[in-house]
Amino acid sequence: GDSVTQMEGPVTLSEEAFLTINCTYTATGYPSLFWYVQYPGEGLQLLLKATKADDKGSNKGFEATYRKETTSFHLEKGSVQVSDSAVYFCALTTSGTYKYIFGTGTRLKVLA
Amino acid sequence: ETGVTQSPTHLIKTRGQQVTLRCSSQSGHNTVSWYQQALGQGPQFIFQYYREEENGRGNFPPRFSGLQFPNYSSELNVNALELDDSALYLCASSWPGRQNTGELFFGEGSRLTVL
Numbered sequence: 001g002d003s004v005t006q007m008e009g010p011v012t013l014s015e016e017a018f019l020t021i022n023c024t025y026t027a028t029g030y031p032s033l034f035w036y037v038q039y040p041g042e043g044l045q046l047l048l049k050a051t052k053a054d055d056k057g058s059n060k061g062f063e064a065t066y067r068k069e070t071t072s073f074h075l076e077k078g079s080v081q082v083s084d085s086a087v088y089f090c091a092l093t094t095s096g097t098y099k100y101i102f103g104t105g106t107r108l109k110v111l112a
Numbered sequence: 113e114t115g116v117t118q119s120p121t122h123l124i125k126t127r128g129q130q131v132t133l134r135c136s137s138q139s140g141h142n143t144v145s146w147y148q149q150a151l152g153q154g155p156q157f158i159f160q161y162y163r164e165e166e167n168g169r170g171n172f173p174p175r176f177s178g179l180q181f182p183n184y185s186s187e188l189n190v191n192a193l194e195l196d197d198s199a200l201y202l203c204a205s206s207w208p209g210r211q212n213t214g215e216l217f218f219g220e221g222s223r224l225t226v227l
Contacts, residue, residue, distance in 0.1 A: 004154075034215075036216075036218075041220075043116070043202065043219050043220040044155070044202065044204075044218040045218065046216070049215070091154075098162075098167050098168035099145070099157035099168060100155075100157060100216060101157075102147075102154030102155045102156075103154050104152070104153055105153070
């Protein structure tokens with residue numbers, strides 16, 4: 001079945017460091033790919049998405065490119081801030097289905 | 113525009129009891145999904161409701177059931193609670209209808225502890 005694998009955390013970085021969180025997927029259909037973020041004490045919220053191969057999603061300085069050839073959707077940010085500390089979830093949904101498949105989440109901690 | 117609201121935010125039950133969790137969807141959204149998020153894990157799909165009918169279900173036993181009302185709000189009911197049901201239960205609403213490839217809007221969740 002469909003699945004999402006993302007790098008385990010926690011990831012601890014200093015402010016202004018470069019961030020990469022790896023995400024790979026397995027899907028039988030043509031998935032749309034998402035990154036959701038969960039800040040402490042809050043619900044999940046969409047960070048960015050890409051709906052077809054080679055699309056790049058971007059928001060708040062974060063970027064991810066839908067790579068069909070490597071079945072990946074890695075999250076990157078050039079310069080993290082303390083306020084980026086949160087748990088990041090990679091997810092997919094396949095056209096014609098009703099459910100999202102989430103990865104296990106990667107906790108990011110950014111130190112001042 | 114109000115977002116997704118869930119109640120209660122926290123509750124404690126004992127094994128064998130029943131629980132009802134409630135969700136009000138975001139204005140204009142007619143589809144509600146429920147997810148279970150165990151500690152340290154990603155959300156797992158329980159089921160989705162569209163126009164008051166169950167539209168799909170994940171790998172959860174029948175003691176997990178739900179309802180959607182004409183105003184698109186929803187309930188999640190869990191019977192015969194087990195210790196492993198302890199988790200954060202998330203409600204998410206979305207638009208449009210059955211084939212959802214768009215964004216999910218999540219509530220903050222109801223944290224259930226089963227003793």
